[in-house]
Amino acid sequence: MNRPIASEPLSPEALEAALRAVGPERYHDLHPFHDLLHGGKLTKGQVQAWALNRYVYQAAIPRKDASLMGRCDDRELRREWLHRITDHDGFGEDKGGVERWLILTDGLGLDRDYVVSQEGALPATKFAVEAYVHFVREKPLLEAVASSLTELFAPSIHRQRIAGMLANYDFIDERVVAYFRRRLDQAPKDADFALDYVKRNARTVAEQKGALAALTFKTEVLWAQLDALHHAYVCGAIPPGAFRPE
Numbered sequence: 001m002n003r004p005i006a007s008e009p010l011s012p013e014a015l016e017a018a019l020r021a022v023g024p025e026r027y028h029d030l031h032p033f034h035d036l037l038h039g040g041k042l043t044k045g046q047v048q049a050w051a052l053n054r055y056v057y058q059a060a061i062p063r064k065d066a067s068l069m070g071r072c073d074d075r076e077l078r079r080e081w082l083h084r085i086t087d088h089d090g091f092g093e094d095k096g097g098v099e100r101w102l103i104l105t106d107g108l109g110l111d112r113d114y115v116v117s118q119e120g121a122l123p124a125t126k127f128a129v130e131a132y133v134h135f136v137r138e139k140p141l142l143e144a145v146a147s148s149l150t151e152l153f154a155p156s157i158h159r160q161r162i163a164g165m166l167a168n169y170d171f172i173d174e175r176v177v178a179y180f181r182r183r184l185d186q187a188p189k190d191a192d193f194a195l196d197y198v199k200r201n202a203r204t205v206a207e208q209k210g211a212l213a214a215l216t217f218k219t220e221v222l223w224a225q226l227d228a229l230h231h232a233y234v235c236g237a238i239p240p241g242a243f244r245p246e
């Protein structure tokens with residue numbers, strides 16, 4: 001639950017504490033699908049399904065960041081936000097995070113064109129991811145920034161994933177987990193900047209409630225994707241047209 005905000009705005013420190021408290025209650029590291037994934041309990045086909053669906057999220061991140069920049073009058077914020085797009089799409093020699101994700105799906109034996117086409121992704125994955133892009137495009141800028149704050153909680157799940165998947169699956173190697181190693185450096189810088197921005201700019205009770213609600217919304221975007229994976233690939237209710245492991 002979000003901490004209730006009374007009639008007085010929180011201090012920046014108390015707001016930070018309230019934002020950080022969302023993670024232990026709602027972040028997707030708590031989802032049972034992640035226990036299965038990191039604990040080596042999935043078949044290769046189920047891991048393929050996760051990677052192929054998660055590609056939809058990866059591919060949308062630079063679009064949502066471009067949306068955010070497209071509506072931002074603050075040059076300093078744009079300067080700081082810009083590298084998020086190149087982190088994923090690449091710049092010059094660096095082919096970027098989307099390419100590293102495709103190295104992961106290549107390593108799992110998935111056909112690149114099929115992954116990139118997103119044809120085999122679950123309906124709920126597409127809806128959840130697109131809801132995030134729309135949220136960032138349409139909500140107040142402060143809430144758009146706050147919705148990225150799940151990244152405060154990402155390094156710990158990336159560390160768990162690297163260690164768990166390397167230890168538990170013979171089809172996972174360093175090349176496949178390179179995406180997550182890179183995020184260990186990138187995510188904390190992004191999250192620190194976004195947190196500082198939210199603390200400086202969420203001054204009224206309404207703005208602080210909006211920031212907390214944005215972060216909660218984002219945890220739901222992530223949770224819904226894992227619910228869909230669990231339903232389809234653990235419970236076995238694969239929707240028509242979605243990827244079917246061999």
Ligand SMILES: O=C(O)c1cc(C(=O)O)c2c(n1)C(=O)C(=O)c1cc(C(=O)O)[nH]c1-2
Pocket residue numbers: 061147148149150151153154157158183222
């Ligand atoms: O593997 C994960 O659990 C995870 C979570 C998140 C997140 O919390 O949104 C991101 C990422 N990874 C990630 O790799 C990434 O590039 C990323 C960007 C964003 C964002 O909202 O801008 N979240 C995340």
